[in-house]
Amino acid sequence: MKIMIAMLATETNSFAPLPTGLSNFHETCYFDGDATRQPRHAFTAAMHLWRQRFEREGIETVESISTFAQPGGITSRITYETLRDKLLSDIRQALPLDGVALFLHGSMVADGYEDCEGDILRRVRGLVGDACKIGVELDLHATLTPDMVGHSDLILSFKLYPHTDIADRAAELAELMIRTLHGRIRPRMAICETGMISLWRTSDEPMAGFVRDMQAAEASGEALSVSFIHGFPWTDVPFSSAKMLVICDDDDQAAEAVARKFARRIVALRDQTGPRQFDMDPGIDHALSLPEGPVVLVDTGDNAGAGASSDSTFLLRRLLDREIGNVATGLYWDPIAVRICMDAGEGAILRLRVGGKCGPESGDPLDLCVEVRRILPAASQTFVDAPAPMGDSVWIRTGDEVDVILTSIRCQTLHPDAFEQFGIDLRRKRLVCVKSLQHFYDGFVRLTPHIVYLSVPGALDMNFARIPYTRRDGDYWPRVEQPSAMADILL
Known part of the structure; x- marks a missing residue:
């Protein structure tokens, strides 16, 4: 078996005055196929862990770019297309592949591309074919979109904010990828929209308990993976909001039920969990x-x-x-x-x-x-x-x-x-x-x-009700007390 690993990530604040260019990626973190051969960097923990785990399993591991830009404004078109096309070129040269493991942010926006991660995954799927398994680790401040889910087999996000569990989630994705590649599981993903835009500090209760309960659902076998995708409030795109993402083994209905259960709970906690300052x-x-x-x-x-x-x-x-x-x-x-x-x-x-x-x-x-x-x-x-x-x-x-x-x-x-x-x-x-x-x-x-x-x-x-969105509609909490997505959850 052969698997490709790569990272291409930044978080886009649509309202920030600073464009994100190639110099930002090179200044923050940039490796061209050799990140795991260099000392561990603040942003390369997942890459190091993936190579170690996949090679221990006897899976040939090839590596593309590993790059991260300090969050900023809209990424320039030439920057995004240059980095994306480098990744796609490396994948094309490595074919055939049994798997691709990608570290993406989930809220990257470039000039001409509202959903960079969806664009990347759609193009990767077109190169590797339907039989190849694609797994993705996301920042929990991701903007989850239909293209991202539709062109992946496995997606999970960090659970903690601050993000002290990047390596833990990378290990989780590696294990799920290995089990999927060997045919031991058939992952099915379900999303439940909450209709909320906010920030959730998982170091504080009741969010710390919410995270423990997500982990308990995984430990009990109720789900393979449970992620609370917080969303990123300052990314002005249509799908910007918080969502539950659940993976179950060959059971769409179970995944949907677990996602809905946790969505109901986080909605019920909305007045207790927002940032206070x-x-x-x-x-x-x-x-x-x-x-x-x-x-x-x-x-x-x-x-x-x-x-x-x-x-x-x-x-x-x-x-x-x-x-x-x-x-x-x-x-x-x-x-x-x-x-x-x-x-x-x-x-x-x-x-x-x-x-x-x-x-x-x-x-x-x-x-x-x-x-x-x-x-x-x-x-x-x-x-x-x-x-x-x-x-x-x-x-x-x-x-x-x-x-x-x-x-x-x-x-x-x-x-x-x-x-x-x-x-x-x-x-x-x-x-x-x-x-x-x-x-x-x-x-x-x-x-x-x-x-x-x-x-x-x-x-x-930090007043999320007054963020001046133009691409994202106003049907979200706290701008609306009970937006349509939230009403659907509470039925």
Whole structure:
């Protein structure tokens, strides 16, 4: 037997001002057929695991591209078609194939392609034929479409947000692929639409319990796989919404029943599971009222991991205006400021314009007098158990005792070592401000239990009822109290 493995992924924020081009893929993660022969990267865990597992089974494993771009705006047509066609060319050269395992995001949109993953899978199916088994691992913030399901044999997504289970889900897909290839199971997939657009933090109850129950259904044999596809609120395409996806063995009706059962439950939990956060000043006041020790303030409006520019100054300006010191904040994408600081050198004191460069969502730039405390070329931070690049990075300090981390690669804050590698002791800080939505959580919750989510202006509007969709209709919760899809579930 022979199987092809590959990764082509990014998450598209239709409202973000930054187009996604080839340089983004190459800067974030790009391997041309040799990802599993290189040290493990933050985005290549699935590729490494698949090669190991399939080869242990005696399956010849061939490898195509493995590439991931930091989420951003619409992917350029030439970028998408270049990467897609490279993947298809590698598959064509590897034929005949018994299987294809793909790591895709599920919410990639390119100029001229609203459903990149559906387009990829349709073309792959056309090359490999109906007998070849196609398995796909998706981010749980995917936009699941009929083309994606119709041209695959197996699809599953991460279960956890933050996404600490990427390797676990890759292992699950590998086992299901092997059983399918050997004819031990005949997977049947069913989708149940919920009619909801929101964010669900699985580290908190009741979502943590919902995930445990999905896993219990798999462990009991009720289903081969149960995935809650959260959807991505800022992808403006017709199928954007949360869905249950269930796989059963040769039983369409069972898969539909399990999907419907879990859909009913997540709909019933809708008012208990949405993101709760403070406006800026009330949130800062609340953080300052908490017991002494670091409090993490989360700037949810400027998360690079959801396509924002990561250079907004709204929160930093507010902290400076209020003269709040003993603060660490990051990560700010500002390659121009990084270059100036590197030229000035460590210990330099200079006037520096910081942030506010990418558009109205970034706010106005800040003109600060800063000290260059430390410069780290080619810095990285930890994501799960692998390095994620930050690029050339600089620690600057303002006269108000505010420590700011600037990076040359746009990225969200993932781990305390994003600060600590510079020599910053976060445990001694009053406030630690991170640009993220949730991926920071596992690392920073070990630092402090005090985490305060802030609604900050930026590219990510957390009021889902007012997102200005043009391609996705308005029949969804919370814009509508009981949209048609939800009414169907509750019948």
